[in-house]
Amino acid sequence: MSASLLVMKFGGTNMQDARAIRHSASLVGRSLKEGVRVVVVVSAMAGVTNQLLQLADAAQAGDIARANDEIAVMRTRHFTAAQELGAVPDSETVRELREMHETLRQAVYGVYLLRELTPRSRDLIVAFGERLSAPLMRLALEQQDIRAHHLTGGEAGILTDSHFGNAKPLPSAYERVRDRLSAVLSTGVTPVVAGFMGETEKGALTTLGRGGTDYSATIIGKALGADEVWAWKDVDGVMSADPRVVKDALNIELLSYGEVMELAYFGAKVLHPLAVTPLQESGIPLRLKNSSDPDFPGTLVQSHPRDDAGHPVKAVTAIRNVSLINVSGAGVLGIPEVLASVFDAIARENITLLMVSQSSSMSNVSLAVQSVDAERxxxxxxxxxxxxxxxxxxxxxxxxxxxxxxxxxxxxxxARMFTALADHDVNILMISQGSSELNVSVAIEGGHVDEATRAVHAAFGLGSAAQEAVGAAEPFSG
Structure with a gap:
């Protein structure tokens, strides 16, 4: 029987500086010492993805000085981390970082000259965050006497469609990933894959959408038949609500794939919404763990939910900055072709719908979208x-x-949800419930979202005070 295999994904805060990267590398080393093979998938340093998007926009607007200033700040940050991790001035890592920053500068200058930022060039620029952090992780592993080799998502075999900015893996990607990474693992080397990206069949770089490093990790996990995929975060796992809003929010020990997808879709910043889809078919568990407390089990995501009749609701989550788009006209929406035209128009622009509601008279359809997508x-x-x-x-x-x-x-x-909202004078603008009965969602005025979250969280007894009152639930073991 082959040795156990884990895919470990490290988020931006776990890659934010030399100290964090060294600690992340030590977590890889812990498992390797136990005889477990590991594939590492890394995010960009914290804040770098936003920085890259901003400098690309600055170049498009003609402000090349600002773009170059941002590149210089990033360059200093990456070189400082490399130096603190033990890289000498003319080492392979330093040469790579220098070449990549120069390529980035040229790509940004091209945007400036054309005053055009296409989805394809935006993908090329924004993916430099992960491409720059992968050599740093490899260096940190080597400093701990772990043989490692870093690859881009495309080099690791992640083949995608050409939907730049939100690409999806092609069916053939899984075999390619298995072949390429198995070859690296078979030599006793730990692969370090730059997350968030893949490539088209013609070799153009693509990205998998914001938070796409989770997606990269689960694609690799499925391809290699991993025992588990571990997503290292700076929190204990998935919480019953945003702990910045609800002070007594608790860690959730066990979630099903369906539940975590709903949570991710409805604003819980725990995972890319599609991250669990590669794992569902093969039943590979996903574990969200806190890098500051590696012995804490975190949240386990698996096929079957826990049967917990006492707590039908696991979590309350919210999406802020939403606009409701109302399409109305007496009786017109009774014609199926007209309804189809509404969704065709949305689909052509690749706009994500958060909620859809239709009046029984069919004279009104309401759509909830992110406010940034409202004008489009x-x-x-x-x-x-x-x-x-x-x-x-x-x-x-x-x-x-x-x-x-x-x-x-x-x-x-x-009824319990609506009563809690009514008791706090929160007006409901729109209601939606999926036939899967995994979620009930409502649109409310944005200014009431924190108060509403706390009210609903308390109404379902999800906080630590309520849990203590009824006695601690038995821990899951599996």
Whole structure:
């Protein structure tokens, strides 16, 4: 029987400086010492992805001086980390970092000259964050006498479609990843893969969407048949609510794939929404762990949810900065082709819908979208649907969702949520519930989102005070 295999993903805070990278490398070393093979997948240093997006926008706007200043700041940060990790001035790591920063500078200058930032060039620029952190992780591993080799997502075999900015892996990607990384592992070398990216069949670099390093890790996990995928974070795992908003939020020990996808989709910044999809077919568990407390089990995500009738809701989560787009016109939406035209217009612009609601008279459809997508949504609908229809926006809203597999068939869950909101004078603008009964979501005024989150969290007894009152739940072992 072959040795156990883990895929370990390290997020931005776990890669933010030399100290954090050294600690992350030590977590890899712990498992290697136990005879477990590890594939490492790394994010960009904390803040670098946003920095890259901003400097690309600055170059497009003609502010090349600002873009170059940002590149210089990033260059200093990466070189400082390399030096603190033990790189000497003319070492392979330093040469690589120097070459990559020069390539980045040239790519940004091209955007400046053309005053055009295409999705393809944006992907090329934004992926430098992960490409620059991978050599630093390899260096940190080598400093701990661990043989390592770093690769881009494309070099690791992640083949994607050409949807720049939000690419999806092609079916053939899994075999390619298995072949390429198995070859590295078979020589006793630990692969370090730059997350968040892949490449098209023609070799163009693509990215998998924000948070896509999680996705990279689970694609690799499925391809290699890993025992588990571990996503190292700076929190204990998935919480019952945002702990910055709800002080007594608790760690959730066990979630199903479906539950964690709903949480990720509805704003819980724990995972890329599609991250668990590669694991579902093969049933590979995903574990979210805190790098500051590596012995804490964290949150385990697996096929089957825990049957917990006492707590039908696992978590409350919210998406801020939402706009409601209303499409109305007496009786017109009773015509199926018109309804189809609404969704066709949205699909052509690749806009993510957070919620959809239709009135029973079929004279009104309401769509919830991120506010940053509102202008595009309005333009797409006004161009793509009948002129008889009125399209308007209600900005300044938020979506609040409760998630839990225990809601299936249990009466009174929605009523408890609505009562908690009514008791705190929170007005509900729109309601949606999926037929899977994994979530109930409502649109509310944005200014009430924190108060609403706390009220609903308390109503379902999810906080530490409520848990203590009913006695601690038995820990999951598996």
């Amino acid at each position: 949504t309005l333009s797409a609908l006004r161009a793509g649907v009948s002129s008889e229809l009125k399209v308007d926006e209600q900005p300044g809203t938020a979506v609040l969702a409760i998630v839990g597999s225990g809601m299936r068939g249990q009466r009174g869950v929605s």
